[in-house]
Amino acid sequence: MPDPTPLAQDLLQPLWQAGWYGAARHLASPNFGPRPEGAQIDLVVIHSISLPPGQYGTGAVQQLFTNQLDWDAHPYYQGIRGLEVSSHFFVTRQGEIWQFVSCDDRAWHAGVSQWRGRDRCNDDSIGIELEGLEGLSFEAPQYQALQQLCSAIAAQYPVHYIAGHEHIAPGRKQDPGPGFDWQRLQQQLGSVDGTQSWEFPPHASPPA
Ligand SMILES: [Zn+2]
DSSP states (O other): OOOOOTTHHHHHGGGEETTEETTSEEOOOSOEEEOOTTOOOOEEEEEEEOSSTTOOSOSHHHHHHTTOOOTTSSGGGGGGTTOOOOOSEEEOTTOOEEEOSOTTEEESOOOSOEETTEEOGGGGEEEEEEESOTTSOOOHHHHHHHHHHHHHHHHHSOOOEEEEHHHHSTTTOOOSOTTSOHHHHHHHHHHHOSSOOOBOOTTOOOOO
16 A cells, blocks of 8 residues: 555545455455445444354355355354355455455345444445454454555545444344454554544454
């Protein structure tokens, strides 16, 4: 990434084509639909996932999001057999960014959820999955990629809120969990997006 300048938004905008981020690897998922008419895309939702849980770089997350996962390949998959989900983005442990659904469309990552006084967060949010296991920490390249991605999203969509799955579906979901450093991301985004105001979860705490 070049050094941030006041022109950063202008430089980033051509990176988007029909909701696809040019700096990501694209792998189209069938699991998406249209957003509701007039949806205001103002929320970024942070998740964590790894398949099998705690194993990285297996390719199974990409397979899950494209309905290609072999449910018999691991005992854990029995519990999620038939699941049809997606996210807009997936960030590997090495900081590689994958995209599965156009941000103009509605991905299936949030489920029953509620945030900033609105429910059905899939309608008007962008979902980012970090390769990881809830409770454990994340890698420096992932924070770097996340900052780059959030800044690019902010240059293209009217995002203002950022929250974890655990915040928008409390009691039901726990990702990305206490190992995710919200303050680190907040500092990174604050130092880059001087003009962009991000509203973080009020109780996002540093890792234990
Ligand atoms: Zn999640």
